[in-house]
Amino acid sequence: MTHASTCGDCIHFRNDADHLERSFPGLTAMSSGRGAARAADGLCDRHGLYLARFAYCDDLVRKPASGGRQ
Amino acid sequence: MSEASGVADAPSLSDRSGWQELWRTEDWWAVWLGLSLTAIAYLLFINGSSLAWLAVVPPKWVSFAQLGAQLAADAPRYIAQYAVWLVLFTIATAILGFKVRAFIPAFTLLYAVSVAIVAAGAWEKSQYYNLEPPLVALVLGLIVSNIFGLPRWLDAGFRVEFYVKTGIVLLGATLPFTLIVWAGPVAILQASIVSIATFLVIFFVAVKLGLDKRLAATLGAGGAVCGVSAAIAIAGAVRAKKEYPPIAITLVIGWAIVMIFFLPLVSGALHLPAGVGGAWIGTSEFADAAGFAAAQSYGGQVGPATGISGTPDQAVWSYTLIKVVGRDVWIGIWALVLSIISVTRWETITKGGRVNYGQVWWRFPKFVVGFLLASLLITLVVRNASFGDYNTVVKPGLVAPITSLRVWAFTFCFLSIGLTTRLKDLAPAGGKPFWAFTAGVVVNVIIGFVLSVYVFGDYWANLAH
Numbered sequence: 023m024t025h026a027s028t029c030g031d032c033i034h035f036r037n038d039a040d041h042l043e044r045s046f047p048g049l050t051a052m053s054s055g056r057g058a059a060r061a062a063d064g065l066c067d068r069h070g071l072y073l074a075r076f077a078y079c080d081d082l083v084r085k086p087a088s089g090g091r092q
Numbered sequence: 093m094s095e096a097s098g099v100a101d102a103p104s105l106s107d108r109s110g111w112q113e114l115w116r117t118e119d120w121w122a123v124w125l126g127l128s129l130t131a132i133a134y135l136l137f138i139n140g141s142s143l144a145w146l147a148v149v150p151p152k153w154v155s156f157a158q159l160g161a162q163l164a165a166d167a168p169r170y171i172a173q174y175a176v177w178l179v180l181f182t183i184a185t186a187i188l189g190f191k192v193r194a195f196i197p198a199f200t201l202l203y204a205v206s207v208a209i210v211a212a213g214a215w216e217k218s219q220y221y222n223l224e225p226p227l228v229a230l231v232l233g234l235i236v237s238n239i240f241g242l243p244r245w246l247d248a249g250f251r252v253e254f255y256v257k258t259g260i261v262l263l264g265a266t267l268p269f270t271l272i273v274w275a276g277p278v279a280i281l282q283a284s285i286v287s288i289a290t291f292l293v294i295f296f297v298a299v300k301l302g303l304d305k306r307l308a309a310t311l312g313a314g315g316a317v318c319g320v321s322a323a324i325a326i327a328g329a330v331r332a333k334k335e336y337p338p339i340a341i342t343l344v345i346g347w348a349i350v351m352i353f354f355l356p357l358v359s360g361a362l363h364l365p366a367g368v369g370g371a372w373i374g375t376s377e378f379a380d381a382a383g384f385a386a387a388q389s390y391g392g393q394v395g396p397a398t399g400i401s402g403t404p405d406q407a408v409w410s411y412t413l414i415k416v417v418g419r420d421v422w423i424g425i426w427a428l429v430l431s432i433i434s435v436t437r438w439e440t441i442t443k444g445g446r447v448n449y450g451q452v453w454w455r456f457p458k459f460v461v462g463f464l465l466a467s468l469l470i471t472l473v474v475r476n477a478s479f480g481d482y483n484t485v486v487k488p489g490l491v492a493p494i495t496s497l498r499v500w501a502f503t504f505c506f507l508s509i510g511l512t513t514r515l516k517d518l519a520p521a522g523g524k525p526f527w528a529f530t531a532g533v534v535v536n537v538i539i540g541f542v543l544s545v546y547v548f549g550d551y552w553a554n555l556a557h
Contacts, residue, residue, distance in 0.1 A: 039189060045334070046324065048341040051513040052348060052379040053320035054253035056188050058119040059423050060321070061454040063328030072324070073331040074431070076448050 029066060030075030032082045037064025037075060113458075118254040121184040123462030126261025128180075129497055130466045133265075134473060137490040146173050147493035149500075150211040159211060174203050177500070181254075190248040198249020202511075205232070206503045213392070224392045225499075226385035226506045230352060233510015242511065250508035253321075256381040257459035259501035260416060264466035265494045267409055271556055272467055275413050278551055279374075282543045283418025286375045289539055291316035291426075294532035301524040305438055306332040307339065309430050311525055314340040315532040318420045318457070319348060319379030325455050329427040330434035338519035343529040345513060346521075348382035351537075356390040359400075365553040366394050366402030367410045368544055374414030375540030385506045387411035402553065410552045421460055424452035470494075 029035045036042075039055035045065060049055060062075045069079070114120045133143040148169040153159040163170070178199055185195050209232070212218060213225035236242060291312040298308035309330050314323035323340035326332075355376060359369035369390045377383035391404030432447050474486050521529075544552060 046337050046341060047517040047519055048338070048345050048513065049320060049324070050247065050250075050252060051320075051341075051345055051509055052252060052381055053324065053341075054118055054251065056116075056118045057253055057321055058113070058117050058458045059318070059325040059455045060328060061325070061451055063324070065334055070334050071331050072327050072334045072337055074328050074448065074451070077331060 029077045033085045034066050034068035035064050119458035122257030122459045125258050126462050130265040142489045143493035147496035149496045150214040154216050194245045194248035198246040224389040226389045229506035230510045233507045237511045250511045252381050252508040255501050255505035259498050261462035262498040264463035265470045267467050269467040269471035276417050279413040279418040283414050286539050287316040290532045290536040293535045294528050297531045298528035306330045307336045310336045310340045311529050314344045319344045325427050329431040339521050339525050342518040342521045344378050348378040351377050352382050352386045355386050363399045367406035367552040367555040370407035370410035371552040372544035374411040376537045381505050383415050406555050410555050420457050424455040427455050
């Protein structure tokens, strides 16, 4: 286990558009997970937060080099 | 891959801040499609041809027999238009991560129903019965999705934001750049007053009711800036709990749908000029797509029968200036300011003490770039045309076809709003968030009305005269 530098590199962080659109009911009715306004924000499964990929905490775990969740 | 949602391998957004953003966001795809169509229209025009053949819309009709004859005669044009839309949107959505085999049947259904809706709006008595295409599309979509239901994989073709952004870029090609420069500062001033007041009311009422400041900020942005998109942008900026965005989404959708009907209804009852009604809608509606439905609907009511003066374009233009230029473009600034407050003032599990100033651009609604470029391009093209030449040559040969394509893009959007708004899926908002948001709605509507009608009323009533 290695430390990630930001949430964007962390195994607990998911920000793919499909996951976001399924996690936020109604999002696609008047917005989108594929719009520019949300930048690359995503969900932290560890802390239950929605946050920017450049945030960080003490629980970061770096994603595997390949095959990790995005 | 999620078969249920018609989504293939959605592109990762983990590194979207680089060049990849140019083909991995709906904003940029709307820019590419809108500008391409505008450029093609221009090239055909300067070579003595026109995009008018492809940009067909049902003309006014008085009987079903007449309508049927018109549709039959123009069938090759509709088929060609459908094919062009299908190819363009399929390429874009495939790259955005949707399965082609889900998108094609979904869009085919969307186009077929859109033809029926636009045709209904061309009925000579449609204004009398208030059969405005945006409202018909919305209501029909809501009935189908909430009473009958459609398979969720069809949502791949019901991309509200993509269609409305494409329509906005096309709208730019019909809006003089000089008008943006002339009216933009007033639009920004009016929108800023209302946005700041609305945000502060929602935020402080929410905090007073005991809600978390992050939820208060998420709700405030949803009501003050650009609806759902602003709510999730601010939720990310302030590191909200994952339960907060769905609460804001529910409230924004609920009030936005109410306002689609309320604002044009009250504006019409007060006989507000088209430009004034559009300005009020731009100030007091919550989401771009919902606002365009309301503004286009109100513009469609212009005429001696309703006593509403002005032109349909004025309603859409004043709405666009306030909503897009006055409110949407500032989302990055809102996110930056609130992220600074969040990081420095509000306790959090996460750290990330370094505030990232790049988000001002990352979150910028890029379709606005296309909107401005399209406006600039067409304005430069027609700058030497006389008023007579503009009306007899440029308008029918260049501007009108682009306007028709915009009508189609917006109709796809309005119908998609209804088809994707499944009320039973929405998260329960709870009493306190509801009352906080509603307090902002009341303030927003009142201040928006006063500014649009009394303070800047003459300005908006005479827009582009």
